[in-house]
Amino acid sequence: MRFPGGVVYTKEWVVELMLDEAGYTNDRNLSRLRILEPACGCGAFVVPIVRRLCNSLKSSKQTADSLKDCIHAMDIDESSVAICRDEVSKILLFNGFSYEDAQYLTTSWIKAGDSLLESDGGYDVVIGNPPYVRSEDVPADLRRVYMEMLKTVTMGTDLFVGFIENGLRRMSPNGKLCFICADRWMQNKYGGKLRGFISESYGMELICRMHDVDVFESEVSAYPAITLIGAKGSSKCKYVVCSDGFGPEDVDDFKKAVSGLVVSSGSFSIADIWIGGTDPWLLSDPGRLRLLEEIRSRFPSIEESGVKIGIGVATGRDDVFITTDPNLVESECMIPLIKKEDIEDGCTPEQAVHWLVNPWDEEGRLIDLAGYPKAREYLESHRDSLEKRHVVKKDRSKWYRTIDKVNPSLKSKPKLLMQDMSRYPDPFFDDGSYYPSHNMYWITSDTWDLKVLGGVLLSNQMEFFIDAIGVKMRGNTMRCQAQYLRMLHVPHPKELTEADSEEFKSAFEKRDRDMATTCMQRILNKEVTMDAGGNETGFVEVV
Template sequence: METEDLPSVPATAIALPKALQEAVQHGEVFTRRWVVEMILDLVGYRDELDLASLRIIEPACGQGAFLSPIVARLSSSCRIHGRPLLDAIDAIRAFDLVELNVERSRAAITTLLLDEHWSAPEVEKVVSSWINHGDFLLQRAGADTADFVVGNPPYIRLEDVPDDRMKAYRKACTSMSGRADIYIGFYETGLLRLKKGGKLGFICADRWMRNQYGRGLRKLVTRDYSMDLVATMHDVDAFEEQVSAYPAVTVISRRQQGAVIVADTTSEFGDEAAREFGSWAAEPSEGVIEKAAYHAVRLPHWFPGEDSWPSASPSRLAMLEQLSDRFRPLEDETTGTRVGIGVATGADKVFITYDGKTVEPERMLPLAMVKDTVSGKINWGGSYLVNPWDSQGQLIGLDAYPQLAAYFDRHREALSKRYIAVKQPTRWYKTIDKIDPRLARRPKLLFPDMKLTIHPVLDEGGLYPHHNLYYVVSNAWDLRVLGGLLLSKVAEAFVEAYAVKMRGGTLRFQAQYLRKIRVPDPVLMREEDRKALAKAFDERDVDAATEAALRAYGLDQFPD
C-alpha cells in the first residue's frame, strides 16, 4: 500500500506498535447484525444490483461484523446475475490494523462462501484480495475509489496514538484538528474515496456534528457532499457490548445536497423496527412517520455551514429548518440588531468595586452582574466598573486622573502579572476587552450565560454588562416585543438545538447560539402580536410568549 508524501510510517500493520495495538483493540465496538443490515439497505447495497461490478470499502473490518452481511449479499448477487465469484475479486476492499482480526475475518468469510458452495480455489483468491492487513487512513489518495463505504470506525483519541503515526494521520487527514477522535479521519478518508454518486454509511459517535474538532469534517461535508440521513441511536442496543458512545447512523453521498431524513430512535428500536424504517426511508411519499420505536421526518435540505449542526427531535429540526429558510437571523444589519458579550477584565477584584467613590466619577460605570437579573427584572446590586478607556476606544493616560492613577498603582503588582500586561507592559492597566461607555447608555436585553431556560432581561439603559452576561441591542426592535419573542420556547429551541448541554441540563446562552435564533421582520409583524409579546415579556409569561411567537412565525403548534 503506497504512502508517498507521508511520514515514514508503514501503511500495513506488520510492526504495529504495542500502544496503538492496545488502543485499537480498546476502541473496537462490534455492531449487531441487524444494524449492519439496516445500514446496507440505507446506502442501497442490495443483491438485486450487479454488486460484482461495484466496489464497497469496509475501513476497519474488525472480526467481520460488516463483512459477513456484505459478502452474503455479494454472493447472492453473483448467483442472481450469473456471475462467477472471481468476477467480484475487486468488489470488496476491507482493512484492519490488528492481524488477528484479519485472520478471523478471512476465516469467517471463507467458511461463509464454502457453505454457499463456491469452489475452494476461487474462495481463497477473493478472500485474500478482499481483506487486507493495513492502515486505511494511510492509503494514498485515490488508491481505491468506491461506490459504497460502510462500517463502524474505531473510537480512539489521537493522544492515545504514537507520535509518529499521529503526525502521519494529521498529514493524511486534514480534518483531524485539535483533540480529534480518530474516527474523524475515517469519515474524511471514506468520503474522499467515494465515486460521484457513491454513499458512505457509518454508525459512529455523533459528537463531530457539534463539537469543535468536527468543524473541518462538517466543512468538507457541506462543501462537497450531501447529508442524506441522520438517525440518532443513543438508547439503542446497537453493539455486542454496552458502551456509552452516543451513536448515530449517518448516510452521506457524493452529490449536491438534497433532501435529508432525520430520525430519533428509542430503546425499542430493534431488528423489526429497523426493517420497517428502512422501507419507509426508501419510499419518498411520506414526509413524517412516528412510531413507538422511532420518529422520522424528511427535510428539504440539511443545515448549511461548518458551525455546529443542530440536535433536536425530528419535528423540532423540521421547525428550525423551516424558520431558518423563512426568517432572518437575530443579529442583522437591516435592523441594526447586534449580539455581544459583556466586559472581561482579567482582574475583577481590581476593576469591579461596590464603592462609587473609588476613583473619579467619570471613570466609574455602573455594572450589570448576573445576580442583578435573577428576578427577570433588573435589580442593580451597586457594582461599578473602573473604566480605563475613553469613548473612542482608546486607553486613557493616567496623568489626567490622579485618583485612578493612585488606585491602579496600589494594584500594579496584580495587574502586571496578567498575560495581557506581560505582553504589553506599557498598557499594564488595560482590561482584556475594550469598554465603550455608549453601550451602558443603550437599552439592551441581557442574557445570563448559564441557565436552564432562556432568560432575557431588559436594561432600559445605564448599566454596562459583565462578562457572564450576553446582550442584544437594536435600532429597529421594541426591546419588550423582542424580549417576548426571545422568552418563548421557539427562541429557546434554537439555543437548545445548537448549544452543548452542561450537567443537569444547563444551557449556555452564548453569542454564537443566540445568533442562531431567527426572528420575523419587526416592521411586518401585526400590532396584536407585538402587544401580546410585550405583555408576556413584562409578565414573564413563557406560555403566553410562546403562543404569541407561534402566531408571529406563522406556526400552528410548538413541536415536542
C-alpha cells in the same frame, strides 16, 4: 471479541442496518462491489461484510484472486488488525475457502495503517464508525499533514470529520458513504467546512439521530447518528429521530419508513428535510420543522431586524479582575458587572453584586497605571499570575489587560442579557446599569423596544429554533451562544401591530412564555396584504 481502550465498537444490529441502507445487500452480486471500512477495529463491520459476501457467492464459485479487491479495511492499531483477520479467516474457512486462500484474502483485505493518508478510490460503499479523536490531540506534525490533505480538518475538528471527507473523496461517483458518528458537525462551528464540502459535491440521503440509543458496545456520550451520503442529487434528505427505546425489533419499521411505506412509529419519527450550505442545518423534531422553515422564510434574521449581539468580557483571571468590593481601586476603574449567577428570580439585581476592575479607558486604550495608584498596587500584587496568561505572551507591557477590551459604549446601553446553558432562551432586561461578564450574551438594538424583543425571544417558537440550530446538552440545557442567537429569525419590529408589541412586552415583563408563544403563533397565522402597488394594506388570517 476484545475491546482495547479508548475506542468504541458498534453493535451488530446497527452494523447490519447500516449495510442495508448503504445497499450492501445479499440480493446483489457483492463480488462486483468494492467496499471500504477505514477504521475497522476488531471487525464489527468487516465480519458481517464478509458473511454477506460469502452468501452472495453461494451460487457462483470465484477464485480468491478475483475477490482480493472486494474489501479494503484498515486500522491504525496492529493488534486490532490481527484480531480482525482471525475473525474473518474463521468465516472464510467456514464457507469452504482453503486455509491458504483464507490467509491470502485476509491479508489482502485487512491492513494496518493510517486511512487518512490513503487516497485510492473507486469504492461503491464506504462504511464504518470512525474514531473519536480531537484533532488537537493528534501530534502536531501529523495534524499538519492531515490539514494539508483534507480541507475540512481544522484545529478544532474531531478526526471523524476528516474520515468523512477522505471517505467521500475515495467513493465512486455513484457510491454511498454510511458512517455512524457524532452529528454535531451538522450544526456547530467546526463543521462549517464539511457542510460546505458535502453541499457542493454530494447529497445527504439519511440522517438517523440515535443520541439515546444503545448503539455501541460500551457506554459513551457521543451524540451518534447514522449518516448516509451519496451523489449530488436533490437536497431532500430523510431525517429520523430515534427514541431511547429504539432497538433491533424496530429495524423493520425503520426500513419501511425510510423507503416511504409508513410514516411514524412509537420508537422514532421521520420527516423529509431540505438541507445544505455551510450554515448550521436545521434539525429538529420532524413535527416542528415546518414551523421553523416558515419562520426562517417569512422573517428576517435577528441581525437584519436591527440587532447587535455579542459576548461579555473575558478576563483570563476572573479572581483578580472581578470583585465584590466596589471600593477596591479608584472608582473610575470599577464597573458594575453582571454574572449569570447574579440574576435571581428573573431579575437583574437592584444593586451591583460584582464589579470589574477595568484597565481600559473610554477610547479603548489600556490605562496608564501611574495615574491610578490603587489600581496599580492591586494589579501589581497579582502581576505574576496575570503575566502567565496566554493573551499577554506577545506583548508583556500589556500584562494587566483583560482578554477582551471593555467596549465603553456597551456599558450604559440598555440591553437584553442571555445566559448560555439555560433550559430555554431566557432574556433579561438591563437598563444600562451593568457590563456583562463572559458567561452572558448581550443584545442591543436601535430599532427594537428591547422588552418587545424580549417577549419574542421568550416564546416557544424561538426555543424550538435555538434547539434546532444549536446544540442541546444532556439534561436538556441549551446553548444560547452568540453564534446560535445570530441565526434566529424574528418578525421585523415594523411588522408588529401596536397590540402585538404590547402583548410581547407584557409577556416579557410577566415572564409569561405561554403568552409570548400565543402572540407569536397569532403573528405566524397572519399574512400581510398588499395593494397593486406593493404597499401594505393590512393582515389576513391564514388558516
